[in-house]
Amino acid sequence: MASDPRPEVSLGRRSPMATTRIVVADRNVITRVGIRSILERNAGMAVVAEATTYDAVIDAVDEHGPDIMIIDLDLGDDTTRGLSLCEEISDRYPATKILVLANTLSELIVIEALRRGANGYLCKNDLKSDELINGVKAIQDGDTVLGRGVGSLVAKGLGSTRDKTEHLTDRELDVIRAISRGLSNKQIAHEMFISESTVKFHIQNASKKLNSHRRAELVHRASAAGLIT
Amino acid sequence: MASDPRPEVSLGRRSPMATTRIVVADRNVITRVGIRSILERNAGMAVVAEATTYDAVIDAVDEHGPDIMIIDLDLGDDTTRGLSLCEEISDRYPATKILVLANTLSELIVIEALRRGANGYLCKNDLKSDELINGVKAIQDGDTVLGRGVGSLVAKGLGSTRDKTEHLTDRELDVIRAISRGLSNKQIAHEMFISESTVKFHIQNASKKLNSHRRAELVHRASAAGLIT
DNA sequence: TTTGCCCCTATCCAAACGGCTAGGTGGGCA
DNA sequence: TGCCCACCTAGCCGTTTGGATAGGGGCAAA
Numbered sequence: 001m002a003s004d005p006r007p008e009v010s011l012g013r014r015s016p017m018a019t020t021r022i023v024v025a026d027r028n029v030i031t032r033v034g035i036r037s038i039l040e041r042n043a044g045m046a047v048v049a050e051a052t053t054y055d056a057v058i059d060a061v062d063e064h065g066p067d068i069m070i071i072d073l074d075l076g077d078d079t080t081r082g083l084s085l086c087e088e089i090s091d092r093y094p095a096t097k098i099l100v101l102a103n104t105l106s107e108l109i110v111i112e113a114l115r116r117g118a119n120g121y122l123c124k125n126d127l128k129s130d131e132l133i134n135g136v137k138a139i140q141d142g143d144t145v146l147g148r149g150v151g152s153l154v155a156k157g158l159g160s161t162r163d164k165t166e167h168l169t170d171r172e173l174d175v176i177r178a179i180s181r182g183l184s185n186k187q188i189a190h191e192m193f194i195s196e197s198t199v200k201f202h203i204q205n206a207s208k209k210l211n212s213h214r215r216a217e218l219v220h221r222a223s224a225a226g227l228i229t
Numbered sequence: 230m231a232s233d234p235r236p237e238v239s240l241g242r243r244s245p246m247a248t249t250r251i252v253v254a255d256r257n258v259i260t261r262v263g264i265r266s267i268l269e270r271n272a273g274m275a276v277v278a279e280a281t282t283y284d285a286v287i288d289a290v291d292e293h294g295p296d297i298m299i300i301d302l303d304l305g306d307d308t309t310r311g312l313s314l315c316e317e318i319s320d321r322y323p324a325t326k327i328l329v330l331a332n333t334l335s336e337l338i339v340i341e342a343l344r345r346g347a348n349g350y351l352c353k354n355d356l357k358s359d360e361l362i363n364g365v366k367a368i369q370d371g372d373t374v375l376g377r378g379v380g381s382l383v384a385k386g387l388g389s390t391r392d393k394t395e396h397l398t399d400r401e402l403d404v405i406r407a408i409s410r411g412l413s414n415k416q417i418a419h420e421m422f423i424s425e426s427t428v429k430f431h432i433q434n435a436s437k438k439l440n441s442h443r444r445a446e447l448v449h450r451a452s453a454a455g456l457i458t
Numbered sequence: 459t460t461t462g463c464c465c466c467t468a469t470c471c472a473a474a475c476g477g478c479t480a481g482g483t484g485g486g487c488a
Numbered sequence: 489t490g491c492c493c494a495c496c497t498a499g500c501c502g503t504t505t506g507g508a509t510a511g512g513g514g515c516a517a518a
Binding site: 413414415429432433436442443444 | 473474475476477478
Binding site: 027029030032034035036038052101124126129132180181184214215218228 | 256257258259260261262263264265266267281330332353354355356357358361408409410411412413441442443444445446447448449452453457458
């Protein structure tokens with residue numbers, strides 16, 4: 001809990017004696033405790049609050065105005081809300097840097113997160129302790145940090161996917177979710193009160209965006225991207 | 230690679246009142262550190278080793294013969310190997326209890342894990358610290374522990390799904406993976422050196438087992454069950 | 459006001475799919 | 489030895505798709 005004040009070297013560019021105040025948002029205790037332990041082994045970092053829901057994140061930031069916000073986008077059942085959260089925080093508290101700490105690596109999400117104000121994106125899997133610590137430091141220094149694999153993924157997709165990816169629209173997502181439940185176009189049309197043609201239209205558009213040619217692939221990609229559950 | 234930066238306490242031989250010796254297997258440092266912190270806040274529990282790969286788990290168990298093995302099935306890219314691991318450990322070291330600590334809640338995986346020798350299944354999401362600690366204690370006492378939500382899920386599925394679920398066979402999984410890549414039956418047939426009929430055959434069988442009627446749904450269910458990535 | 463996006467609809471056709479029945483092979487286990 | 493099971497193949501038929509093309513209406517930002 002209490003950070004042990006080990007006199008570490010490299011106070012770097014930051015002003016001496018300044019503690020980096022961090023808020024951690026993750027629905028998973030184990031992860032929260034883990035992050036806290038790793039960071040607080042490091043002089044000058046203190047986790048001042050933990051949050052487990054979207055609303056709690058807002059409250060925590062309001063209350064503590066932290067230097068860094070470490071957040072797992074997947075707090076509830078909807079990653080999209082996590083993204084909005086990035087936007088809201090970076091709008092209202094430009095001084096608070098945001099580090100996304102994700103379970104999965106998805107190009108779509110990375111790009112969206114960065115567009116909405118995230119300053120870094122690390123993937124929990126195979127992350128090393130010092131990568132986390134250095135990432136936090138770098139972000140505080142104003143850098144943008146993309147973890148191993150993340151950077152290349154984004155770079156690779158910048159030319160090709162980025163322009164056409166953007167978002168899937170709400171209707172497109174609805175349709176994909178319906179497809180994942182095994183419904184036919186006719187059934188989806190009936191359920192959504194639209195014509196079968198429209199269903200096909202949405203599917204075609206979503207397919208172009210996710211670069212797939214079969215509904216099964218579409219579902220898989222959307223699923224892998226965390227867009228559907 | 231280099232494991233934890235904290236010095237381990239070696240306690241010599243196990244005395245009657247000895248500590249519970251625990252091995253933690255998870256590819257995620259944050260999680261490993263978190264589990265260690267939570268457990269070691271508790272007198273009488275010591276994490277004696279950490280492992281990040283399937284092979285390392287075997288080595289660790291060989292070397293330490295722990296009382297409890299806490300494992301995330303999803304160590305590599307193949308959950309199935311995690312399941313085999315449960316089987317191997319519980320065969321070779323019946324005294325070592327196995328607690329599965331999963332990211333996702335999947336009926337199929339829970340049942341498989343239990344059948345293969347796991348003594349408990351907790352879901353990391355929304356898990357509380359004391360649930361973890363109490364779970365470990367209960368398992369050491371010989372109980373089987375199913376976390377909140379897990380138990381009811383299994384119970385609900387016992388009559389319906391269990392008999393027909395069984396396993397998907399290797400070929401069935403191969404086919405599903407191919408489908409998720411957007412391949413047509415013809416393409417899959419070509420890729421797997423079998424006839425289109427056979428592809429359809431595997432799909433039909435897999436569909437019955439996962440109770441789906443459309444390949445898109447099949448992919449989604451397999452994906453949700455962690456059977457494909 | 460123009461532009462752009464999202465949403466909706468339509469029709470056409472070849473290809474793919476699902477659901478079925480009815481077989482054949484080889485390995486492992488009782 | 490016989491049975492079970494994973495695996496493989498075949499053909500049929502109606503339905504569902506993918507892909508393309510060609511529109512119209514509404515709403516908001518530029």
